[in-house]
Amino acid sequence: GDSVTQMEGPVTLSEEAFLTINCTYTATGYPSLFWYVQYPGEGLQLLLKATKADDKGSNKGFEATYRKETTSFHLEKGSVQVSDSAVYFCALNDMRFGAGTRLTVKP
């Protein structure tokens, strides 16, 4: 069946470091792909999305490209901030979520 595999955390980085969180998927057809973020004490909120192959989603300095050939949707940010500390979830459009990756950014 359809599934999402996300890199396990936790991930700890220093401020201004480069971030990559890997996400790969297994699905029939051509699903839309999402990254959600969950800040402490809050629900999930949409960070970015891509609806077809080669689409690049971007928001708040984060980017992810829908790679059909590698079935991947890796999240990247060139320079993280302390305020980016949160849990990040990769998801398919049928509401199948990855396990989440906790990111901690230290000043």
Added chain:
Amino acid sequence: ETGVTQTPRHLVMGMTNKKSLKCEQHLGHNAMYWYKQSAKKPLELMFVYSLEERVENNSVPSRFSPECPNSSHLFLHLHTLQPEDSALYLCASSQRPRASGGNEQYFGPGTRLTVT
């Protein structure tokens, strides 16, 4: 109020109690969802409602009973829970039900449930 709201934010209940969680969305969406979020486990989809009709029930024990009286409100009735049911329960809504392209979800802040 905007977005998706949930009440209460925190709930402690004994195994013999009956309680209800409430979710309300102010976005004009047609689909609503209940999720369970436990520590170190993937997000678990529990129930899906589309236009007030339950369209999915993912093998959830009968001690959890959902109710969707209209497209803006969703309840989760709880009775005879077990300690392993302690978790964060998240409500979400979307314009259309799952599997529609680009159909992102909007989440509430969750209810932190502790079963003693």
